[in-house]
Amino acid sequence: MALPSAVKVFLLTMNRSLGHVRQVEARPLPPRNELQQSVLVKTFEELFAELRQKAAERPEGSGTVAALDKGVHFIGKKVVEEAAESWMAAEHEGRERTAEEISQLLYQAQCLMIASGLDLEDVYRHL
Numbered sequence: 776m777a778l779p780s781a782v783k784v785f786l787l788t789m790n791r792s793l794g795h796v797r798q799v800e801a802r803p804l805p806p807r808n809e810l811q812q813s814v815l816v817k818t819f820e821e822l823f824a825e826l827r828q829k830a831a832e833r834p835e836g837s838g839t840v841a842a843l844d845k846g847v848h849f850i851g852k853k854v855v856e857e858a859a860e861s862w863m864a865a866e867h868e869g870r871e872r873t874a875e876e877i878s879q880l881l882y883q884a885q886c887l888m889i890a891s892g893l894d895l896e897d898v899y900r901h902l
Contacts, residue, residue: 823885823895830889839886847890853883 817825829839842850857880864873888898 819881819885820895822882823888826882826885826889842886843890847887850883850887850890854880854887857883 826839829837830843833840842853857876861873861876861880864876888894
């Protein structure tokens with residue numbers, strides 16, 4: 776499906792180490808109700824609310840609680856690890872694997888936010 780020119784957005788990404796520029800077409804997401812019908816979807820805000828609830832309720836055996844208990848340094852290393860894996864997936868492993876790695880990066884970033892005492896609004900102010 777061709778996008779109307781008003782909707783087309785082109786992003787430039789530069790790989791500084793190789794010195795080349797790529798043009799990538801960003802495709803808009805379908806409306807939320809269509810996404811919900813096609814796949815199980817959790818928004819960024821819903822994930823953050825879920826993680827905050829786990830942090831407050833501390834369910835036994837929760838990986839989120841275990842990570843939060845280990846602190847900012849541990850979670851920060853996970854963020855770096857997932858960022859590297861996202862990059863490698865994007866370079867070599869295709870869209871599906873890249874999406875999976877980015878979802879893990881977003882999870883770890885939100886854990887870091889919670890461990891650092893940040894809210895979504897604290898981050899949104901800088902977007």
